[in-house]
Amino acid sequence: MKLDYTLRLADDALIMGHRLGEWCGHGPILEQDIALTNTSLDHLGRARSLYQYAAEQFNQLPTENKIKAFSSVALQETILAGKNLDEDDLAFLRDGWDFRNHLLVEQPNNDWAYTIARSFFYDTFNYYFFSELIHSSDESLAAIAEKSLKEVTYHLRWSSEWVVRLGDGTDESHAKIQYAVDELWMYTGELFVMNETDKETLRQGIGADLNKIQPLWLDRVKAIFEEATLNIPAGKWMQQGGKEGRHSENLGYILAELQFMQRAYPGMEW
């Protein structure tokens, strides 16, 4: 359960970092290009710490559990050869149905408004989530949470400022950010769904209570939207499945690029 939990956090960080990295060189303002890359690097750094920790947990499992854990042939071969997994094996050799990230983070960049709305929802979640996770009984997760909280506090300030700037800016920017918020809203519900992994890790004192985080998240979103003169979307229907490995079509394409080198040239040092 802890492994599944760690992987979800790692997958979220990797996919978000990957998405933001797609902006590099294409930003609307040079300073903002740099800011987005910074954030992308924070996510990737967190992904690495979490994958390293996940690999450490995985390598201690009995062989029969290891074989059952992931479906990709490349990973099964590595495991059958008796090799330990590392951060790159977990990131580059798992297939989409073994990824546990939220649907929100795999949504495409589309335009600056989409990217900002996606970041804002995720950063707000991260802020309250890591504020809880620093109290985890698991020392490694608590330590990663502590470092992440500092970064995420900055991310949240940045994306909140942009939500306000776009909402309050011109008619065009207002319409664009409202549209993006409306479109992405249905991916925010999943952030607070307590699945088996969440329940079990919470019971063990390892994981965070998402029910506690949800009202805090909503209050913050409402406050920023008020400043930005944006409406909370009316839609109540929420998509879910990412945490269980049922993803949108986007993830497959992300992985096709992300994993290309390791797939074409397996088992090499880079």
Added chain:
Amino acid sequence: MSVQSFQEHFDSLIDREVTIEPKDWMPNDYRKTLIRQISQHAHSEIIGMLPEGNWITRAPSLRRKSVLLAKIQDEAGHGLYLYSAAETLGVTRDSLYDQLHSGKAKYSSIFNYPTITWADMGAIGWLVDGAAIMNQVPLCRTSYGPYARAMVRVCKEESFHQRQGFEIMLTLSKGTDVQHKMAQDAFNRWWWPSLMMFGPPDAESPHTEQSVRWRIKRMTNDELRQKFIDVTVEQAKVLGLEVPDKDLKWNEERGHYDFGPINWDEFWNVVKGNGPCNKQRLETRKKAWENGQWVRDAAMAHAEKRKARKAEAAKAA
């Protein structure tokens, strides 16, 4: 002071190797030459983000992905310092962008070549950043203060990038056969364009003499090119890669490597816009700029509204 005595004062600063600062009087040609050179350099940093950016989503490990992103971010930072240095000469960043987008301003032609394999990330770091350092280190002592100070920061980071590129090449060339092949292939493709980075031969370089006098340039194109070749050939030996030049030979008498003819026809064609990626690079930048217009407008409108609200609140209080 008369223009003549301004000129004498300027010349004496140049001769005494004292830096020229934004508020100092300077001849028009000096200002124009600097704006051209600094903005070309800034544009090169920004366009230079694209060939490497091409591999961010496909980097082969998490470490390489992070390092590559950080490197490209440094290039954006270099662009920023350089645009700022150019702005001290009385131009705006937006006007410089306009010149880039309209095709009037040039940038380093090397970025018009495609990045086809992962090894190109190594070759660019090792060769292109290596050549850039050769070009740029002398500029840390250039006569114009803001430019010289920007170059000190740029060079520090570039030498770090060059080591990273070399390390990618070393990992590949000492790796499996196919990795070694990938490294050699990238070396073959990037070697000659890297030599062209130093510009046309001195005999054909229109700006060199005046620029050397102004310390805008401190060594000639051919001197720098030779220095780069001498250093890089030794590094290729450490990598176990073959320099793609059958005429390459150590010349005991000169104390330098002799090398084969450079294809200047190719160089001028790439400069004129006929390189494999000229159109694509410029279109990408134009698209980023045009797609960003509404974002910049929004930021501006919001800042103005905030200011107005603040003034309103102050009046009410």
